[in-house]
Amino acid sequence: MKRIIGIVLALIIALSGVLPVFAASEHNPETCEDVPVIVVRGMDFGGLYTDVGTENQAAAIRADVGFIIANVFKGLFGTALTLSLDPTINAVAAIASNIFEYIKMNPDGTSKHKVGAIRYPLAAENYDALCQGIDSEYGMARTMIEEIGDHAYYFNYDWRIDPFVVADEINEMVETALRETGHDKVNIACCSMGGVMTLAYLTEYGYEKVNRVCFMSSTFCGAQVASDLLAGQLEIAPDTLYNIAYDATADIPVVGTLMKALKFIGAFRLVSALAGMITDKYLVSVSDQVLYPVFGGTLTFWALVQPEDRQAAIDFILKGQPEKHPELYTKIQALWAMIDGRNALLDEMLENGVQIAVVAHYDTPLIPVFEGASMNGDGILETYQMSGYATVAPYGKTLGDDYFAENPEYLSPDRVVDLSTAILPEYTYIIKGAPHVGGTYGTDYADFFRWLMTYDGEEFYAGINPDYPRFMVSGDDLSLNAF
Numbered sequence: 120m121k122r123i124i125g126i127v128l129a130l131i132i133a134l135s136g137v138l139p140v141f142a143a144s145e146h147n148p149e150t151c152e153d154v155p156v157i158v159v160r161g162m163d164f165g166g167l168y169t170d171v172g173t174e175n176q177a178a179a180i181r182a183d184v185g186f187i188i189a190n191v192f193k194g195l196f197g198t199a200l201t202l203s204l205d206p207t208i209n210a211v212a213a214i215a216s217n218i219f220e221y222i223k224m225n226p227d228g229t230s231k232h233k234v235g236a237i238r239y240p241l242a243a244e245n246y247d248a249l250c251q252g253i254d255s256e257y258g259m260a261r262t263m264i265e266e267i268g269d270h271a272y273y274f275n276y277d278w279r280i281d282p283f284v285v286a287d288e289i290n291e292m293v294e295t296a297l298r299e300t301g302h303d304k305v306n307i308a309c310c311s312m313g314g315v316m317t318l319a320y321l322t323e324y325g326y327e328k329v330n331r332v333c334f335m336s337s338t339f340c341g342a343q344v345a346s347d348l349l350a351g352q353l354e355i356a357p358d359t360l361y362n363i364a365y366d367a368t369a370d371i372p373v374v375g376t377l378m379k380a381l382k383f384i385g386a387f388r389l390v391s392a393l394a395g396m397i398t399d400k401y402l403v404s405v406s407d408q409v410l411y412p413v414f415g416g417t418l419t420f421w422a423l424v425q426p427e428d429r430q431a432a433i434d435f436i437l438k439g440q441p442e443k444h445p446e447l448y449t450k451i452q453a454l455w456a457m458i459d460g461r462n463a464l465l466d467e468m469l470e471n472g473v474q475i476a477v478v479a480h481y482d483t484p485l486i487p488v489f490e491g492a493s494m495n496g497d498g499i500l501e502t503y504q505m506s507g508y509a510t511v512a513p514y515g516k517t518l519g520d521d522y523f524a525e526n527p528e529y530l531s532p533d534r535v536v537d538l539s540t541a542i543l544p545e546y547t548y549i550i551k552g553a554p555h556v557g558g559t560y561g562t563d564y565a566d567f568f569r570w571l572m573t574y575d576g577e578e579f580y581a582g583i584n585p586d587y588p589r590f591m592v593s594g595d596d597l598s599l600n601a602f
């Protein structure tokens with residue numbers, strides 16, 4: 120009897136140690152309806168650091184003030200003495216080269232310096248910056264933390280390196296999320312540059328562990344601005360200059376009128392002509408000093424080059440001799456093969472039950488320094504590529520009253536965007552007036568994002584939720600309304 124009591128006591132003691140653990144982890148992935156979400160953020164241009172994670176951590180893009188002052192004087196005196204712009208342009212190029220030194224790439228497309236991004240390997244709720252996030256991806260992470268707790272993850276990366284290397288890191292995060300939550304699939308929200316990175320992941324690792332992908336203002340179809348940059352198609356056009364000047368000052372009627380007057384007297388044409396003369400004369404020397412060493416080996420940008428601009432990019436950055444850059448060119452070709460296989464991969468994913476949404480915005484002018492800047496966009500990227508190649512009128516224009524849309528359902532009510540030509544029209548949302556990525560915490564847009572990432576229906580086409588029709592209009596406060 121004593122022995123039985125002893126065993127029972129021992130059992131009770133043993134269980135009392137185990138029971139609270141059971142009580143604390145009620146989570147059962149079999150019954151849990153929350154799919155883990157990974158927010159793959161966009162390019163954080165200033166978010167790279169030398170000695171990252173140590174006490175010496177410093178921004179990789181940084182100015183050496185002494186060097187800048189010395190070169191400003193050198194350039195200005197040189198120009199004053201020689202009455203030529205050459206010394207000034209050379210000084211500007213030297214300063215830019217110096218500021219960007221730590222983000223330069225090796226000829227094989229790897230980082231020249233030991234530089235890294237801040238990582239968030241644990242569930243997002245472990246990081247204050249994410250729990251208190253406001254804008255864009257930070258706001259999205261916070262929305263997800265509040266909605267699904269420890270099922271939310273946030274992925275950051277060095278935006279310069281080969282998307283296939285970033286894909287390995289995304290795979291690690293997918294594996295981590297699945298291991299920690301016990302689920303067998305994740306939902307991925309890929310924002311901006313995260314689009315091409317996620318495409319690399321899907322190409323390399325497949326979609327077996329993916330339940331849903333939402334491409335938010337993303338680069339899954341590349342970007343014209345990167346394409347033009349690498350193809351040397353830089354230009355400051357009068358119209359694009361006017362668009363951005365007018366847009367920036369539209370809230371101040373007097374200045375808006377002034378901009379119109381300046382346009383009338385040809386001021387934008389004059390600035391454009393001056394800039395054009397400078398670009399024509401100095402484009403090659405500046406690209407040799409800055410563009411090639413800083414961005415020529417940035418494989419991410421090569422992945423964004425539009426198929427029709429590939430040869431121009433080879434001609435401009437690689438001087439028409441890709442065989443002189445064998446390691447880099449092999450990697451570039453792998454990325455272009457990935458782009459060429461994208462449509463088939465997405466179709467295959469849909470056929471196999473992966474849910475996809477594409478979200479793109481328009482009605483904000485682009486930065487007026489490249490040929491494609493007259494396109495409609497969200498201030499950063501072009502709606503054409505973000506929407507998966509919808510037909511989009513130039514900024515400030517419509518497709519015209521006699522434009523014929525193959526499927527009238529796919530034409531925006533203001534006749535600016537026609538999804539008929541897009542690769543996934545059925546699954547694409549177009550939002551007028553929303554900024555790049557959007558997602559600000561606490562807004563209608565955040566609610567839309569929450570729904571995109573957590574809705575658990577069988578069908579997932581755009582407009583299945585009457586609150587979020589295919590075409591929407593965003594207010595400045597990211598309030599969303601049906602068009």
Ligand SMILES: [Zn+2]
Pocket residue numbers: 146147148151152153154270300302
């Ligand atoms: Zn769960």
